[in-house]
Amino acid sequence: MAVNTINGAQLQEVLAAGATRLARLRQEIDALNVFPVPDGDTGTNMYLTFIAALQEIGTVKEPSIAAVAEAAARGALSGARGNSGVILSQLLHGFAESLAGNAAATTADIARALQQAAETAYRSVGQPVEGTILTVARRAAEAAVYAAKRSCDLRRLSLYTYRHAMLALNETPDLLPVLKEAGVVDAGGKGFVVIFEGILQTFRNRMSSGELLNAAPDFGVEQPKSVPAAEYHGDIEFAYCTEFIVKGSDLVPDTLRSELTGLGDCLMVVGTPDTLKVHIHTNHPGTVLETGLRHGALINIQVHNMREQHARLQQDKKPIGIVAVALGEGIISIMDSMGTDAVVSGGQTMNPSTEEIVRAAENVPSDNVIVLPNNKNVILAALQTKQIAKKNIEVIPTTTIPQGLAALLAYNPEESLAANVERMQEAAAAVKTGEVTRAV
Template sequence: MSNTINGQMLLAMFNEGAVALEKHAKRVDALNVFPVPDGDTGTNMSLTIRSGVKEMKQQDATSANQVAKTFSKGLLMGARGNSGVILSQLFRGFAKGIEHDQVLDGQALAKAFDGGVQTAYKAVMKPVEGTILTVAKDAAEKATKSAKKTKDAEQVLVDAIEEAKASLERTPDLLPVLKEVGVVDSGGQGLVYIYEGMLRAMRGETTADDAPEQATMEELVHVEHHNIQGDMNPEDIEFGYCTEVMVRFSDDKTNESPYVEEDFRNTLSQYGDSLLVVSDEDIIKIHIHAEHPGFIMNEAQKYGDLIHVKVDNMRDQHAALSNEPKKTEPPVPKKLKKKLSLL
């Protein structure tokens, strides 16, 4: 039962946090729609934390406060992207919060989380809620509460993670763009992975036990659609049908033509863009914007039975959206108001 954290343990925790994040980086990337939807949050965060781990391992710090300090220094130097910079501030404050603690109990851990949030909020003029900042803040508050009841560091971390997850679920309510797209905040999700990794290290588990979590097809489709929305003209739509096909593998067919995801993806990519292919042992899910949805179905059917097909005409959808307001002529005043008096 580990109810305190020494330097060695903290090192293992940060390390495991980094491993966990790296493992899920793709999914975090996929969720990235704010502030700029360039799909690099996961990559940036993971590069940042890797730099922290590298620095930490080079120094032979033994006490918790020293480990945290070197880790935060590495983060600072390797910070990449918005979320990376925020992450570096969170852990800079984390280190500052436990400046004098060589071993961390529950209270010290809560203090560290709180310090991280304090520092992180100071470095921004206008904090945007519904981001990694909110998730960190809610988790830290919960940790502080929890630390009043128990000294067990593991329990405090468990409580903090629980709240972090709950807070993550709430991010779409705070940040409209997330709700619009139908995803949770990417940076917040990254932070949850890090905390979870830290907890696993504390329990002596490794992230290898944890199955990689993939972004669901729905999330990917939402983000993909969001990214291409906007300045589209109906005439500019080269591939007019948003096509989603689900196929259940059947043995007779896959024996004849074995399924290789990479090849399949390449085959499909000639028919359109915004291609997403997700598959497991039983099912392939395909999302593509294509001009001839029939070809996609033909290709997909080579591997099994179609179990779900959805085709939307995007030109129609788009025209319906953009033309409606134009049909009604805006009222044009025939004459300006007759008299204006100056007072």
């Protein structure tokens, strides 16, 4: 059965699915980040920007697709993080502008919206560079326009668009020499493709088995082999990623942009007459902030030292790394605070694949990695990493989050791998866990 239109509630559903997929792969995307600077945060920035968009959607009471798209754009603008996050916010802004006034959208409407999204993103960047998320978004929009002329089914359009976005992503190293040198595809482009994968997953869950055989996307499309961004030694000319929002009235983006030009690179000034988002890489964040103050009040000020971020990525290898599987920002935060090097998003009803665990392990700065599956349904996938990963993998067969936390408490970085495995297994085995769930 064809899907010919999409309404506001359905748009919210597919955007949430895109965010979920992005959450699961954001650390992998971070590891690809070498352009415009190798600071290893593209996936995280895109994810946080997308979450801000979804939170704003939650305030919408009108169910039209125009209202949902506009809320997503508004939330993304306020919550945009980093260069990739600002570009993502502009993609959503162009998408929303095209759908203004629509209660629902047809295949042709969505194709035009994707085209306007790409055009808006290009305009937001002072000096657009091919081989980035901009290229992937443009190629995806072109594919969508082509598909919309030949089918009214949104699923077919999405699949065709995804495949051409993936082709564009695989070609990014040929367009941008720094990617070729580092052996990676563009991180922002990868994030864009990952969002589409989540959207396709939503459609796939609604298809019959016969339709799946004909239309299921291949999430394992071959990509250039890549090394973590931490191993790429690139120069960072402008050290401080400076971001803020200007609140005022009758704000003119071009005026502020011209005043900031020359103070750094990766400059973007976007927004509305009462709210402007500013992003720039500079060596003089104070001067940038003073310039912004001349136009209005500043909020959400963030200044990050990218040289320091990259230095942390290039730290010496650890003797032992830890990868854990967990779900929920609170639990993930606790895992991080207890020394976990990477957390793969997953758990009950959302089991990560062996490939996802392997990717996380490969990005950990250590040749020896301990994996905590923290769910009985994930243990088998975790054990399979021992045969696939190039690193030495040890799996502690934890079946619950409390067992995983107990194992982390028992970890001693001063001891050997064998000693830690034994201690962590004993600690996990000593924990008894009870759960409460809602009956059907």
